[in-house]
Amino acid sequence: MKFEWGILQNEIDDGHGGVASLLKRMDSSLKGEGLPLEGFEFLNSAQEMLRITREIEDAALMAGPDSTVFVGFQNIDKLQNEYDRYRDLISNGVTIHAFGTGDSDSWAMDACTSWNPLSKSTSKVENQWMLVAKDPTPIAFIGWEVSRGIFGEGKLSDPGKLFEGFASSDSRIVDSLIQHLEATRIENSQKNDSSSKNLKEKTSPYSKIMLVTEDKSNTSDGGKILGYEDSLVNFCQENGAEAILYDISACSYFVKPVPAESDNLLKNVIDTETVENLGRLNLAAQGRVFENAGLKTSYLLPEKNGFKHLIERATQEKIDLIILDDYYSSPRLMDRIAGNSLSNIDQSATVEVMLYKELQSQSISVA
Known part of the structure; x- marks a missing residue:
């Protein structure tokens, strides 16, 4: 019988x-x-988990091309934190199938053989901190994060971080x-292939494209159009589409983006001259x-905060x-409070959503 590698809803409140509960179900x-499961150790110390992680990585490094490791990073940022270590593993011939949320950039392919982007989940095994290898010695390690409110965030030593x-x-x-992770990897690959195929085979072009940005010139804190202009211009031109810039920074709990007597400007699209007259010069420049x-x-210019309003x-x-x-896809606290997060977009929404980086990578691959 195929085992379901995830914590079930009725298992969450077992005190761990x-x-x-998952371990009891796994054992059964x-x-x-057959014989009882062997070579088994229960863990709840993050430091001990880290030690085991390093042992598995070192064994894989020694085995080189003879080793394949399935690794759960939780998210792409954590792979970036481990970039040097995993680049060495790849350079030594180790096959690394990595899992986590977030899309990979070109650098990631130096640190893993395949990056398998996941939907957010605190219950599925592939979203956890894990390493699984068949060779040189069979080993499975899973560090299940049970601090769900800060899942995948920060460092192991941060207050409130808990693993079982x-x-x-x-x-x-x-x-x-391995059977479960390989099936997840193949399914993920098929979804990505299908998504790319659907985009390429789209026969009716987009006529109106909304670009979420901010009235700022600094690109260091994310969320703006800057740095992607060429890809976006090309994409709009290819589709013969109108570009509508949605200034997510216009809405504030304390200040309106327009004078009180001009509320009608928040209810309709406006032109560049009007944007300049409102003093939103960076937005107009974009x-x-x-x-x-x-x-x-x-x-x-939005009247309300949040992606629901968007x-x-x-x-x-x-x-x-x-x-x-x-x-x-993983904004800072204030944006999460304001509802400016992909997780706030209803899955039933009929408007298609795409990421700038996804579009840019497609433009590069086509070129």
């Missing part, structure tokens, strides 16, 4: 974040009528995990890039596609 399912997990050399556990390329360009405005304006920065 669901891990203890994988042991079957195990390490085992039992081939039944290792084989079952729009000029599109106008200078011969594209019809307009702007939207979707409402996009629907109202009959937007075909929303493009936004990868920053919003």
